[in-house]
Amino acid sequence: MTATATSSKTWTEDVLQADGPVLVDFWAAWCGPCRMVAPILDEIASEHQGKITILKLNVDENPDLAMKYQITSIPALKVFEAGEVKKTIIGAKPKVALEQDLATFLA
């Protein structure tokens, strides 16, 4: 399962008003570490279906959101709950480390 893309247009509906936690992967095509972490996030999404929604946001195509959330380093993973950022993870990490960081949302 590949994470669905979100965008400025659908942001409110997809992320801010969503039920349950939503992890947004801020990424870009030119970012090597983003390419490494994407399949790991896909695995986490499939293994924890129903617990967390994982979406991708292309920062090149959505610079307004990248600026709003003060993204200065990617990949940046932000977990939203009830419209608020509950957790930020910066940089690509191995699956085990990501699962630890996200433990409260995956339980």
Place this chain on the structure above:
Amino acid sequence: MSKLIIIGSGPAGFTAAIYAARAELSPVLFASSVEVGGELMNTTEVENFPGFPEGIQGPELMAKLQEQAEKFGTTVRYDDVTALDLSGDVKRVTLGNGAVEEADAVIFATGSAYRKIGIEGEQRLSGHGVSYCATCDGFFFRERTIAVVGGGDSAMEEATFLTRFASKVYVIHRREELRASKIMQQRAFADPKIEFVWNSEVVDILGEDSVSGVVLRSTVDGSTRELPLEGVFVAIGNDPRTHLVHDQLRLTDAGTVWVDGRSSRTSITGVFAAGDVIDPTYRQAVTAAGSGTVAALDAEHFLASLDDAGALAADADQIEELPVA
């Protein structure tokens, strides 16, 4: 059990894999889960790798090296190595998922990791204006004032690259001359957006939620001053990645894995090392590749001697068995 395990997926690891695979050693290469391809994955144009007169993008070069290694029979696995036991004849490699893999020989080519300045603000603001990767993060500093800390080739490359985005790039360096190669220096000196701040070290990085400036201390008279800016790219060098082996293999004073002369033989038989992890001096893609070649040839020689010893032992067994028969 494998004959040969290679740890690392930079130019040293993949070149070792190409040679070992062509020698029919069926190497298994552990490439890590998120750092596949090593340091070149974070560079743009590589202009000094022989055979590419037009230059080649770092990630593309690494993809080609991997393709070449796999073509001849290397198994590439995207697992992280978390522990090594090199003490016995059988070398044991523990992976991130807890599995243990075994081999007769290991080539250790884990490269190096970027060095941190080691000040409080650096850690706190990492990812909030402090970065170690210009190609990853430069995009977010459009029309901003930023600094690159360092005086080597990678600092010059980052500074020059960052002028695409930033309105102003300071290069902060402790001395008044650069270690960088002449061509990289000239490019940086000629760039109107780059300003050099000589004889200065960064002693603090300021800012609450994001970087607002740095505190500089003069290496000449010790005076300090603040320089307002919005991003800091740290490029002050690399340290060999030896944490998996530092208590098993002999290291040099420079912190690299010790090898015997011009060979790749480490202090443990059957364990070979290659690339930046043994090289405190040159640290080029092509020297790492050459070093990987040496390691593959040394490993091949070692494995052949094991086979010979095995054949002799088998002969000996047969001789002993004769009187009984």
